[in-house]
Amino acid sequence: MSNTIWRKSLVLLAISVLMLAACVVQQPTVAEEGMVEEEAASTGPPQGGTLRLMGHHDAFSLSPGLGAIPSAIRPALMQIHNGLVEIDASNAVVPVLAESYDISEDGLTYTFPLREGVKFHNGADFTCKDVKYTYDFYRDPENAAPVVGVLSKIDSVECVDDYTAVINMVQVDAAFLVLGAILRIVQSDYHAEVGEEVYATAPIGTGSFKLVEWHPSQFTLLEAFDDHFRGRPYLDFLRVDVVPEASVRTIALESGDADGTAWPLLMEDNVRLANDPRFTSISQAGAGPFLIPLNNTIPQLSDKRVRQALYWGLDRQRIIDDLWFGQAQVAHSNLSPIYPDYYNPDIPRYEFDPEKAMELLDEAGWVDEDGDGVREKEGERLSFNVHVGAGNQQFIPVIELAQQLWADIGVEIFLVETPVAAILDGMRKCEMDAAMIAFEHGAIDPDPHWMMHSEGANNFPCISNPKLDALIEEGLSYASVEQRQPIYNEIQAMIMDEAPVIELFFTHWPAIFNAKVKGQSLDAVDTNRLWREIHLWYIEEE
Structure with a gap:
């Protein structure tokens, strides 16, 4: 299958782009393959300066092998490495370290002529050796990389020569190009010498910025890479500070001590600053839901009737209206409506109905036998912990309201503030009861393998459902929307019926920048695309 034909298939998978006028401000000219065309120094964007961003928690790893990349560390991580391809701001798959790509007629062989x-960053030449090493290392289950699930369909990686990589698949994987081929490439000799643990703190990539300093829980500092193949970035430095409190991030923006934020502010501040001419506000529909994964293996949550009752007992529209200033929409599926080819609007919906919730809990055998307001069954209280990122002022009020509403139906929860790194690790290991997270889709494919497959890299709900696994695998075995759509309709319906997680809402991801920061562009999917193009940003001083 030619590159062109496969791209046509991908277009059918792409999401409609919802752009605000403020999304593109004086963006530099970009060639088709993403390379910056040289402009005369007298008319081009100004060179220099430090872009100061803020995240709400630390960059606990800079490894390309992360399965889920928390929002706060994306601005740094995405500048250090490049992949064979990436998804650009218009949702097109574009070659990066690859010059192009070709997919065989049977969909089992991907050929990448390399740039x-x-x-x-250490001066070494990029060759196929680095591609093969990176894929072989991160797809090896013994190395326990979170990204391993995305690479599980790979049979082998071959180097035809120094600048031709061939990836052979065991079976067709429709999502490989948009999930697997974006894996960021490491410098093979250096990684082999220092190992993954050291590499995660001192990476060497081909990206537009290189690591200068990393001070855990304080800041990450990157410097422009003069020899980057796309050309030197306009900025000299990128600094991402750890500022857990949303109110403090707002103060830093308004005082001029920071230029932007990698994590939204409090909703009232987002709305207020969006109307302040000192700032540029970029808002988009969310592709990934805010959700509460539930540990389906613990006694309190192993019965789907209990999980369904949690849906019926939670007023999600009230959360949006009271806590999010209306800047979200209730999630009635694991897929956002901005996936027009795959979103299923006909799934039965959970509305707020406490009576229905209590009927289900009674049916499941959970009854308040001692009159203390909490249901019991076989000596177990219907009680569990919900972990929230420490200091997360967006999530904590949501769980506090859920705590009140669920108490009304006899369910007791405890809010536990926990470092984000510990939440991700604990959920992957099925050591936590539940947690509130924001799960952003970084690709243009509806595949839910990462979280909803029993072998998913982020199987946070700890589910093992052979029928759902089979459907997910079947969905990946076809390329066309016509073949995949009915499968994903069934997948969505099953996920909502089984309720392994509480899908809360799809928020409008706002990003606020000092108005002097220029060059940003943003599509309708998530913040992934925003941070990928920092090499095109610049600071326009007055």
């Missing part, structure tokens, strides 16, 4: 003349 020559690319340098790593």
Whole structure:
């Protein structure tokens, strides 16, 4: 299958782009393959300066092998490495370290002619050796990389020569190009020498910025890479500070001590600053839901009737209206409505109905036998912990309201503030009862393998459902929307019926920048695309 034909298939998978006028401000000219065209120095964007961003928690790893990349560390991580391809701001798959790509007629062989003349930050030449090493390392189950699930369909990686990589698949994987081929490439000799643990703190990539300093729980500092194959970035430095409190991030923006935020402010501040001419506000529909994964293996949550009752007993529209200033929409599926080819609007919906919730709990055998307001069954209280990122002022009020509403139906929960790294690790290991997270889709494919498959890299709900696994695998075995759509309709219906997680809402991801920061562009999917193009940003001083 030619590159062109496959791209046509991908277009059918792409999401409609919802752009605000403020999304593109004086963006530099970009060639088709994403390379910046040289402009005369007298008319081009100004060179220099430090872009100061803020995240709400630390960059606990800079490894390309992360399965889920928390929002706060994306601005740094995405500048250090490049993949063979990436998804650009218009949702098109574009070659990066690859010059192009070709997919065989049977969909089992991907051929990537590689870009020559690319340098790593340590001066080493980029070749196929680095591609093979990276894929072989991160797809090896013994290395326990969270990204391993995305690479599980790979049979082998071959180097035809120094600048031609061939990836052979065991079976067709419709999502590989948009999930697997974006894996960021490491410098093979350096990684082999220092190992993954050290590499995660001191990476060497081909990206537009290189690591200068990383001070855990304080800041990450990157410097422009002069020899980047796309050309030197306009900025000299990128600094991402850890500022857990949303109110403090707002103060830093308004005082001029920061230029932007990698995590939304409090909703009232987002709305207020969006109307302040000192700032540029970029807002988009969310592709990934805010949700509460439930540990389906613990006695309190192993019965789907209990999980369904939690849906019926939670007023999600009230959360949006009272806590999010209306800047979200209730999630009636694991897929956002901005996936027009795959979103299923006909799934039965959970509305707020406490009576229905209590009927289900009674039916499941959970009864308040001692009159203390909490239901019991076989000596177990219907009580569990919900973990929230420490200091997360967006999530804590949501769980506090859920705590009140669920108490009314006899369910007791405890809010536990926990470092984000510990939440992700604990959920992957099925060591936590539940947690509130924001799960952003970084690709243009509806595949839910990461979280909803029993072998998913982020199987946070700890589910093992052979029928759902089979449907997910079947959905990946076809390329066309016509073949995949009925499968994903069934997947969505099953996920909502089984309720392994509480899908809360799809928020409008706002990003606020000082108005002097220029060059941003943003599509309708998530913040992934925003941070990928920092090499095009610049600071326009008055």
